[in-house]
Amino acid sequence: MPVPGPMELILLLVIVLIIFGPGKLPDIGNAVGKGIREFRKASSDLEDSVRGDTKRTDDVKTADAAADSTDRTH
Numbered sequence: 001m002p003v004p005g006p007m008e009l010i011l012l013l014v015i016v017l018i019i020f021g022p023g024k025l026p027d028i029g030n031a032v033g034k035g036i037r038e039f040r041k042a043s044s045d046l047e048d049s050v051r052g053d054t055k056r057t058d059d060v061k062t063a064d065a066a067a068d069s070t071d072r073t074h
Contacts, residue, residue, distance in 0.1 A: 016028070
């Protein structure tokens with residue numbers, strides 16, 4: 001996906017200004033910023049939970065292997 005250049009960004013800003021007006025621009029910016037922050041937080045939480053489950057599974061396998069080896073020696 002190509003990255004928009006400076007002319008496209010200026011055109012987009014002008015269109016947004018015409019549609020919403022300069023008074024609503026801060027509200028729109030805040031809403032977009034909140035949405036991005038929430039998306040990043042949800043994404044990192046999901047990634048942490050997936051990594052945490054993988055670590056727990058590895059820990060259980062390691063503990064099971066250690067238990068098996070001690071059972072065999074006794």
